[in-house]
Amino acid sequence: MLKSFRLIALLALFALFAGCTAKTAPVNEDGLDAKVGAVLESEVAADGEVAESGIEPLDPELEAAPQDAEQLTPEEEEVLLSSNGILFNLDEHETKEVQQYFGFFTHKARKTFDRWLKRSEPFLPYVRQVLSENNMPQDLAMLPFAESGYNAWAYSRAGAAGMWQFMPFTGRKFGLRVDWWVDERRDPYKSTKAAVKYLNVLHEMFGDWYLALAAYNAGEGKIGRALKKTGSKDFFDLTKNNHKLSRRARLRTETKNYVPKFIAISKIFKNLDELGFTNINWENGIQFETVKVPGGTDLLALAKACGMKWSEFHKLNPHFRRQVSPPNAVINAYLPERVMADAADYLESPNSRPFAGYKRYKIRNGDSWYRIARRYGVPVAVLKSVNNHKSNLIRPGHYIMIPGKGSSKSLYASGTSKTRRTAQSRANYRVRKGDTLWSIASRYQVSVKTLKRSNGLYSSRLRIGQKLFIPDNNARSSARSVAKAENVKQQMVKYRVRRGDNLWKIARRFGVKVSALMEWNRLNSKSILRPGDRIKVYVQ
Known part of the structure; x- marks a missing residue:
């Protein structure tokens, strides 16, 4: 009963x-x-x-x-x-x-x-x-x-x-x-x-x-x-x-x-x-560009390469549940127009995907961050950072991601300071208003990648007055090439805006900065370009 x-x-x-x-x-x-x-x-x-x-x-x-x-x-x-x-x-x-x-x-x-x-x-x-x-x-x-x-x-x-x-x-x-x-x-x-x-x-x-x-x-x-x-x-x-x-x-x-x-x-x-x-x-809509992110991309380092905090990047991209993109899949990310050149440069780098060989790990009884880190040869700080976790406590049955190799922070910071000091000591060009790495590389017939490597640059951002070393790609003296380039005058082009254009696309087409385009035409980040509009572009 x-x-x-x-x-x-x-x-x-x-x-x-x-x-x-x-x-x-x-x-x-x-x-x-x-x-x-x-x-x-x-x-x-x-x-x-x-x-x-x-x-x-x-x-x-x-x-x-x-x-x-x-x-x-x-x-x-x-x-x-x-x-x-x-x-x-x-x-x-x-x-x-x-x-x-x-x-x-x-x-x-x-x-x-x-x-x-x-x-x-x-x-x-x-x-x-x-x-x-x-x-x-x-x-x-x-x-x-x-x-x-x-x-x-x-x-x-x-x-x-x-x-x-x-x-x-x-x-x-x-x-x-x-x-x-x-x-x-x-x-x-x-x-x-x-x-x-x-x-x-x-x-x-x-x-x-x-x-x-x-x-x-x-x-x-x-x-x-x-x-x-x-x-x-x-x-x-x-x-x-x-x-x-x-x-x-x-x-x-x-x-x-x-x-x-x-x-x-x-x-x-x-x-x-x-x-x-x-x-x-109605003018407060997000102005963004879509970028294709390859599998295993370090999103935290991508945000840093674009000069963005993780919180700023994640606000634009709430669909990412991890600080690494899924392996073997291309996923859209949304970024402000002003950082697209930096994003493209970063994503072209082999260092952008240090976690492609990921492992999804289920926490067992007796595990700790230290034991997991020692088992897989990954620093505890990196494990916590990749999994966006601050506490020392972990619970059996939960999942974490084990990166395949390396640390986003160390990859992001490594190998630049020594090269940059060496490049500055033999600099033969001083950055001027309106310059971009693209325009300088085009002017001296070298690739952007070569220019960045020669100067130990990770980002595409330049400062007016910054010294750069431009390698001699044509067996002529660098000084003579630079002197000749300094004498080239800027010419103004009145560009007619086409359907689908935006400031970033036009800037990339002419090898100039978006900020320069905005300054020349008295525009701001919220300005709207319409097909048929004419804007001024200064080219050399």
């Missing part, structure tokens, strides 16, 4: 936990997302303290379901009832839930919404551009507000991640890599393209944007079955008939509130001035 009682109690306890899991981990139409999401969530929790930084939970306001409507001012009521160019005919659906979310985000959660607006500025121009390129409604740019508050680092309790909150299975289905090395759901640019593809598929499937949004939240299978069983024609009809479905087939409260929340956010965004919010600065 006692055994039977224990068995019943155990089964009841199991059922209780199963119910909690169902609430926090929604299942897509094939049931895979929740399982994979739970695995990834546990991996993030386990690996996070060893190798991850910057992971953030969703803002609590995203999961809030306001029960009572706020008392709106007459101005707010006018905004709520206005159309103001919204594409979805939202005013036909002024439901109680829309009013509740509208009041919630303009009153109780106002500071949160203000923070979301500021956080969205770097990405909104790009999201709207991708939507335009795919002939999609601009209002869909509001979806990341409803999903994550435009937070590229956000993870949900169910394992969804990134601005668009993709579950692992769905993310992989639409071309996003999700593994120990990289989580491209956190890539704001690649995940935006994946989300637009997914939304387009959902719209073609249901022929209605509200149903497409509901399916984005609950899964297309769930919405498709609910429509079929209730005979409903649209989202609002479906929510009214939700009670007719079996408990398992019903839409969750989160899904029923999802579209009203989206509508409320869209209305607020269209009326920021009228509601007293700080408007979006």
Whole structure:
């Protein structure tokens, strides 16, 4: 009897936990997302303290379901009832839930919404551009507000991640890599393209944007079955008939509130001035270039070669989960235009991939940093740095990466000071305004690599007045070649901007610095070049 009682109690306890899991981990139409999401969530929790930084939970306001409507001012009521160019005919659906979310985000959660607006500025121009390129409604740019508050680092309790909150299975289905090395759901640019593809598929499937949004939240299978069983024609009809479905087939409260929340956010965004919010600065979008990073690249050293701190690099590239790129794969990295020349020089160097021969190691009982370092011949400091870990504590069952050889810091710093001193003692050229390594190398018909090696340079950055040694490549005296070059006058070229041009591409084409281009044309890093514009370039 006692055994039977224990068995019943155990089964009841199991059922209780199963119910909690169902609430926090929604299942897509094939049931895979929740399982994979739970695995990834546990991996993030386990690996996070060893190798991850910057992971953030969703803002609590995203999961809030306001029960009572706020008392709106007459101005707010006018905004709520206005159309103001919204594409979805939202005013036909002024439901109680829309009013509740509208009041919630303009009153109780106002500071949160203000923070979301500021956080969205770097990405909104790009999201709207991708939507335009795919002939999609601009209002869909509001979806990341409803999903994550435009937070590229956000993870949900169910394992969804990134601005668009993709579950692992769905993310992989639409071309996003999700593994120990990289989580491209956190890539704001690649995940935006994946989300637009997914939304387009959902719209073609249901022929209605509200149903497409509901399916984005609950899964297309769930919405498709609910429509079929209730005979409903649209989202609002479906929510009214939700009670007719079996408990398992019903839409969750989160899904029923999802579209009203989206509508409320869209209305607020269209009326920021009228509601007293700080408007979006559309000039604040990130200006970046994409660089292909080969497998096994030391990302920490790449950031240093570009004159960037790791935190600055990682903010632009949240999809990297390690300070080394995955082996045997080329992954996109995003960098400011001003550092592209330095990045290209670094990536051409064989020293850029010291960790290509990696080993993923599972920590065992009795292991310590010292024992692992001694076993694999890698300094403890390097092990900790590569795994982004400061503490001396490690836990059995967690994974760390063992680099194949060398240290990024020692490789980065080694072999330059002695060569640089030698080069300065026999220098035959002084750097002038507008010079770059590319322009100097072209002028004296030597390669950039030779010029850097001859002067012990790791970076491509030059200072006005800096002394360089230019090797004689044509069997003439260096002094005579330099003297001849000094007499060459700069000529101004009026360049017509073409489609796809930017300051970095133009600077590279003419062998000049981006900073020089900006100075000659009174431009700054936020200036926009349009096809047909003419800019001045001084060449020799």
